[in-house]
Amino acid sequence: MxxxxxxxxxxxxxxxxxxxxxxxxxxxxxxxxxxxxxxxxxxxxxxxxxxxxxxxxxxxxxxxxxxxxxxxxxxxxxxxxxxxxxxxxxxxxxxxxxxxxxxxxxxxxxxxxxxxxxxxxxxxxxxxxxxxxxxxxxxxxxxxxxxxxxxxxxxxxxxxxxxxxxxxxxxxxxxxxxxxxxxxxxxxxxxxxxxxxxxxxxxxxxxxxxxxxxxxxxxxxxxxxxxxxxxxxxxxxxxxxxxxxxxxxxxxxxxxxxxxxxxxxxxxxxxxxxxxxxxxxxLAHTDSLTKINNRYGFDELAEKMMDKNPKMHFVAGLLDIDDFKFINDIYGHVYGDKALKSLADSMKDFFPPDTLLGRNGGDEFCILLRNCTCEEAEEQLQQFTKLPKTFSCKGKEYQFYISLGYAEYPTFASNRSQLLRCADAALYEIKLHGKNGCMAYRKGLQSGVRKQLGFALKDISEHLPGAFIIYRADKEDDELFYANNEFLHMAGYKNVDELFQITKKSFRNLIREDERQQIESSIWKQIDDGNENAYIHFQLRKADGSYLSVLDHGRIVESRQYGRVFYVLFMDWEDMHIRYSDKFSG
The missing domain is CATH 3.30.450.20 (PAS domain)
Structure with a gap:
């Protein structure tokens, strides 16, 4: 018991x-x-x-x-x-x-x-x-x-x-x-x-x-x-x-x-x-958006690979999306993220499984190829740079382009951080010479602040002598992309956001309702007749609901990123008659 x-x-x-x-x-x-x-x-x-x-x-x-x-x-x-x-x-x-x-x-x-x-x-x-x-x-x-x-x-x-x-x-x-x-x-x-x-x-x-x-x-x-x-x-x-x-x-x-x-x-x-x-x-090593290594994860793994094989040749590449800010501005950050995901997916599909891939942050990505030299990697990196890259927006595919700089260890660098700086210098050189390219590092190249390079659309358009807009050259989808300050001032809009809100981002909503069908038909008739420089006179809707008589001078062009677009310059019809009355009377 x-x-x-x-x-x-x-x-x-x-x-x-x-x-x-x-x-x-x-x-x-x-x-x-x-x-x-x-x-x-x-x-x-x-x-x-x-x-x-x-x-x-x-x-x-x-x-x-x-x-x-x-x-x-x-x-x-x-x-x-x-x-x-x-x-x-x-x-x-x-x-x-x-x-x-x-x-x-x-x-x-x-x-x-x-x-x-x-x-x-x-x-x-x-x-x-x-x-x-x-x-x-x-x-x-x-x-x-x-x-x-x-x-x-x-x-x-x-x-x-x-x-x-x-x-x-x-x-x-x-x-x-x-x-x-x-x-x-x-x-x-x-x-x-x-x-x-x-x-x-x-x-x-x-x-x-x-x-x-x-x-x-x-x-x-x-x-x-x-x-x-x-x-x-x-x-x-x-x-x-x-x-x-x-x-x-x-x-x-x-x-x-x-x-x-x-x-x-x-x-x-x-x-x-x-x-x-x-x-x-x-989570600490992976980029949540693209599902590849983040900067911390890439640096740690690259360090281990190079320390384990100090005599092996490595090629590091840095790449980013050309004009990525413009993609975000035009299509929004959601579609900018789609472009980043698309680029990461293409990297995973294109490079061998033992290639180390990472996202530094923003639109910058990094690559580490093991057991190869710059000469051996050149064709592969050039091919990847030229490979078409797209993202989807509202059922349509849009192309984007990249720039890529690369460097070799131990030829130009004694450690991982120095190797990436050399690749960055090569990428910087690409940006200086027009973007959308691939270049190997060579002695004498220096890195810099790439985000300050070149001319932005705003830099140019805000100094054009006239009111200026850009919109999609599509009979069904005439989406407004941009308007400079002179146009906003002329039409009485406080800013681009107000313009987009009132017009629902559609060019036809800038035309007086009773003229829309006639004006749109006239524009496309000129285009269909082969005239890429169209002049149209119509009543432009202002922010307060009133109308301004204008003459627009439009040109249709092919954009590699957005397809066919109209670049349109506006002139105040009455102001033209006052300033050039002698020419009109003659």
Whole structure:
């Protein structure tokens, strides 16, 4: 009788002890796994945030190079600043001798023209930047136009006639928070993390000031520290559900309380733990859009491949989509993403299975070919560059093109990062010479800021002497693509968005209703008769619903990206009669 009681009791007590031990071990293991994964994400996204902020800071470097090359002079500041602007930039400024004299955009930023060295909130840190030859950031502070931002001040030093260095002033950019790093924090939030980004309040201070953080509570966060200029930044993350997996603990406890489920319970815990670990490792190394390696995953695998085979020849290629911003502007970011997916899929289909593929971010991709030289890889890379690439939009296929630069290890580089810089220099050279090509690195090539190259459509069209639009040359689908400021002013539209909204992006909705059929027939009759330079007189619908008598001069052309389009220049009919009455009367 005692045996029947003592043995079951002993087994029960032993089971409780074993269950308690296993639950305790499982809790510690799960916490360690979560902290390891969280640290990996903090490092990955902290580095991405650093790069995104650094990209914003590069605007001050671009202005700095212009000022140094022009001996402290800068012409056409507004035009240069406009080309440097992006969605996350509030304003661009220059401050000779520490006094802000030029701001773009000027409207709404008049109060920013201050003397930095005599302003109570800015003088100390501005003097520090000047005296220590270091870039500094200040903020966050509330913006009048929108939410919050922080200022980046980059000191400039020139040399006088005697070769002595002197302080010229600052180039400044105001970056919006969280716009400058919104992609990173959105991705991290989707992964189930709370986050906090802080920076030292001042270079001489040990106190950190929060730049931006999520709404949830931060409990024992892991952190990643990085430096921008001479300033320390800290990025902290913690799981939204906390470090302890209470659900898992309860499950394991229940399983081990029942001796018959001991084995299955242990197996489940091990499988769940392994699955979670693999899942987060894959997420940390894979680009969520294209399903190939992200920059972190590519760099890590490339480093391992090259370290394991130090004498093997490798070819690294960097490529991006030509005029990708134009694809996003015309078709929207959804179809821009489709172009990125299409490019990634074509890379996976074209290159051998042992090729390492990655997406650096944006529209830039990277390739690492093993056991080959530039000469051996040339034909393959040239063929891939010329391979037709398309994306689908509203049932139609549109072509896009790429530029690709490549370099060889160890011929031109001693490590992975140097190899990619050489490939980047070759890609930069392609961009300088018209894009849509493939080039190997050679000595003498230098990398640069590619996003500032060339002429954008806006650069050209906004300086045309007349009102100008572009729309699709299709009888059924006359979609409006673009209108310059002179057209918007002439027709009374506040901006392109209002034009698109009122006209539903259709050219025929700009024509007075009772003239539409006649005008459209006239346009296409001229085209069908072989006249590509059509002149049409009609009543143009203005934003307020009134009409303006205009003469349009249209030309139909073939665009390799958008098919047939109309380029149309508008002239005020009445104004033409007033200005050229003698010619009309004759």
């Amino acid at each position: 005692k045996k029947k009681i003592l043995v079951p009791l002993s087994v029960f007590l032993l089971g409780i002890c074993l269950a308690g031990l296993l639950v305790w071990k499982t809790d510690i293991h799960e916490k360690e796994q979560r902290r390891t994964t969280a640290q990996l994400n903090a490092t990955t996204y902290g580095e991405r945030i650093k790069n995104e902020i650094t990209n914003g800071i590069e605007i001050t470097d671009a202005l700095k190079q212009i000022l140094i090359s022009e001996d402290g002079e800068i012409n056409h500041f507004d035009t240069i600043a406009e080309n440097l602007m992006s969605d996350s930039v509030e304003s661009v400024q220059i401050a000779p001798d520490g006094i802000v004299t030029d701001i773009y955009p000027a409207e709404g930023n008049e109060a920013g023209k201050i003397d930095l060295f005599h302003d109570k909130d800015r003088s100390k840190i501005s003097c520090y930047a000047r005296d220590n030859h270091t870039l500094i950031t200040q903020g966050p502070f509330e913006l009048k136009q929108s939410s919050y931002g922080f200022a980046v001040r980059n000191p400039i030093y020139l040399k006088n006639a005697n070769g002595q260095e002197y302080f010229w002033g600052f180039t400044i950019v105001i970056l919006r928070v969280p716009d400058i790093f919104s992609n990173s924090i959105e991705a991290l939030s989707n992964f189930g993390y709370e986050y906090r980004l802080s920076k030292k309040d001042a270079p001489w201070s040990d106190d950190y000031k929060v730049v931006y953080q999520s709404d949830g509570q931060m409990t024992a966060p892991v952190s990643y520290e990085f430096t921008i200029g001479g300033e320390k930044w800290r990025f902290e993350v913690t799981p939204k559900s906390g470090w302890r997996n209470d659900c898992l603990i309860a499950t394991v406890s229940g399983i081990f309380m029942a001796v018959t489920l001991l084995l299955s319970g242990l197996t489940r815990v091990w499988l769940v733990s392994k699955e979670n670990k693999n899942k987060f490792q894959i």
